[in-house]
Amino acid sequence: MSVIILYGMDISSPVRACLLTLKALGLKFEFKHVNVLAGEQLTGELIKHNPQHTVPTLNDNGFWLWDSHAICAYLVDKYAKNDALYPRDLALRARVHQRLFFDASVLYMALRSISQAMFRHNISIVPREKTQGIIEGYVLIESFLEKSTYLVDDRLTIADFCCVATVSSFAGIVDLDAKKYPKLSAWMERMKKLPYYEEANGRGCKKYVDILKSRLTAIVS
């Protein structure tokens, strides 16, 4: 019997990107909870197969893969009935990649630079310059959505899944101002209407945002 296993915890934004993809594809999968806050990623099966010990990690019938962007792309290529979520057209795919790499290298890193200090070193005061990374993320996504309803034209792709999982988590540090970022806010509302959004991203994101807010004591210049 075919078994897809996703290792992770739902407060993790890259894990939620994979949950959005799995749900959008209607795939059956097993979710193995790994409590990263307790260091569980450094033990058991996960560390044997993923020396980088990150979640999400996928085990698709013995094929192991990590990094949310790689996992989402793989799942669509392997299991989707069509290429809508990850177009095969060269130029479209290149633009999806640009957004995915933007998420990995800009958005996620802005969040990580703050959350790692909080989770690993119990630091509750955030330097203002670090929150600038989040604000720049908001500004850039607003500009990407200037002429389109999704991040690549008017088509929903895995780029939206990866970016929304990260951007929705930003609210733990800097609330999204709908007046300043109307296109971004409309996109978030559009994403929230997806029938699987709440289960795949909404719930875990709320938990994560609540944790960040409870730990944050001040933003200082």
Ligand SMILES: N[C@@H](CCC(=O)N[C@@H](CS)C(=O)NCC(=O)O)C(=O)O
């Ligand atoms: N670029 C990776 C980031 C994965 C990542 O850093 N995940 C964090 C949780 S959000 C993690 O596993 N941290 C535990 C560790 O690095 O040991 C992805 O998109 O999957």
